[in-house]
Amino acid sequence: MIVEKWSKSLKCPVYYVRLRDESGHRRLYPEKHTSKKVAEQYQRRLAAEIEERRMFPDRFPKRIKLADFVVEYLKKYASKKRPKTYREYGSITGKLTKHFGDIYLDEITRYKVESYQSLWHQEVSVYMVNRELTVLKGVCTKAIDWGFLFKNPVKGVKLGKEKARMRFLTEEEQERLIEACGRARKALYLKDIVVLDLHTGLRKEELLLLKREDVLVDGKKLKVEDGKGGYRRYVPLNDTARAVIESVLVNGRSEYLFHDGKGEPFKDVKKSFIRAAERAGLKDVVFKDLRRAFATMCALRGVKPKALQNWMGHESITTTMKYYVISPEDHEQEEIKRLDGMSGGVPMGATAAKK
Numbered sequence: 001m002i003v004e005k006w007s008k009s010l011k012c013p014v015y016y017v018r019l020r021d022e023s024g025h026r027r028l029y030p031e032k033h034t035s036k037k038v039a040e041q042y043q044r045r046l047a048a049e050i051e052e053r054r055m056f057p058d059r060f061p062k063r064i065k066l067a068d069f070v071v072e073y074l075k076k077y078a079s080k081k082r083p084k085t086y087r088e089y090g091s092i093t094g095k096l097t098k099h100f101g102d103i104y105l106d107e108i109t110r111y112k113v114e115s116y117q118s119l120w121h122q123e124v125s126v127y128m129v130n131r132e133l134t135v136l137k138g139v140c141t142k143a144i145d146w147g148f149l150f151k152n153p154v155k156g157v158k159l160g161k162e163k164a165r166m167r168f169l170t171e172e173e174q175e176r177l178i179e180a181c182g183r184a185r186k187a188l189y190l191k192d193i194v195v196l197d198l199h200t201g202l203r204k205e206e207l208l209l210l211k212r213e214d215v216l217v218d219g220k221k222l223k224v225e226d227g228k229g230g231y232r233r234y235v236p237l238n239d240t241a242r243a244v245i246e247s248v249l250v251n252g253r254s255e256y257l258f259h260d261g262k263g264e265p266f267k268d269v270k271k272s273f274i275r276a277a278e279r280a281g282l283k284d285v286v287f288k289d290l291r292r293a294f295a296t297m298c299a300l301r302g303v304k305p306k307a308l309q310n311w312m313g314h315e316s317i318t319t320t321m322k323y324y325v326i327s328p329e330d331h332e333q334e335e336i337k338r339l340d341g342m343s344g345g346v347p348m349g350a351t352a353a354k355k
Contacts, residue, residue, distance in 0.1 A: 016028055093139065187272035204249055208269070220242070233313050
């Protein structure tokens with residue numbers, strides 16, 4: 001049966017196909033056509049496929065809608081990941097469900113994925129679109145493992161090119177931010193958190209989940225037990241970081257270094273951090289910029305890339321140097337001066353001047 005509807009966006013009639021699927025349920029298939037003739041051709045092809053599914057079910061994957069599959073995916077697979085990762089997966093799969101949820105997994109084609117990618121690029125950042133497609137690809141991979149798909153429709157789809165964030169907090173901006181954090185009446189812990197992050201470069205969730213037992217060797221190292229990827233690593237502490245931790249350990253009564261009145265770790269400090277940045281007169285600053293400032297200051301002070309990579313908890317040195325080490329303009333001016341005198345001990349350009 002062909003169903004005709006008026007499309008406000010296209011300003012013309014569009015045609016849908018309504019048929020009984022292999023289970024006997026009447027379905028309105030989501031593909032819309034502006035040509036009735038094309039819709040009739042699609043109906044015949046669809047009817048033949050339904051009949052083949054009914055007669056030879058082993059030739060086709062088990063059918064399930066994306067919305068229903070996501071529930072099982074989150075419960076049996078994503079729930080094993082870290083709490084923050086699980087919440088992120090829940091949020092992203094919610095968006096995917098809103099767009100693809102009413103259709104079956106095997107009806108998600110590469111064309112539909114790339115159409116979604118193109119449409120969503122107009123609304124959100126390239127990073128967010130890439131993240132959603134990455135999660136969708138993982139969902140489809142697990143669907144293949146569980147027998148609901150034979151082919152991953154996201155495989156081969158090129159992700160958008162992301163630009164590395166270049167925001168760098170200068171030492172003067174860091175001082176202003178720390179001072180502003182100290183004036184946060186409802187977030188007395190914020191100053192210690194910001195200072196410690198500027199001197200350790202931990203991820204925000206790693207910082208908020210630090211426990212007393214993670215302070216090792218007389219306060220000279222921090223143990224990150226469950227970092228990104230599930231890896232354990234150790235981060236050395238300088239005098240400033242040790243002073244912050246000693247103060248927190250003396251005043252705290254919880255197993256966590258930073259905790260609320262009930263002794264539980266803070267879930268986030270985003271709102272209080274943003275307000276402190278505004279008080280400091282800083283624009284376009286996010287908490288992750290503290291981690292970037294740490295990496296950059298380490299590189300400028302001669303810390304070896306391999307050591308910095310280990311402290312940051314990156315699998316690849318490329319990630320460390322591309323996304324976290326920034327070259328401030330004023331530092332570049334100092335670096336270029338080192339070229340003076342490289343031409344046989346004579347400042348470059350001096351020889352030409354004598355001629």
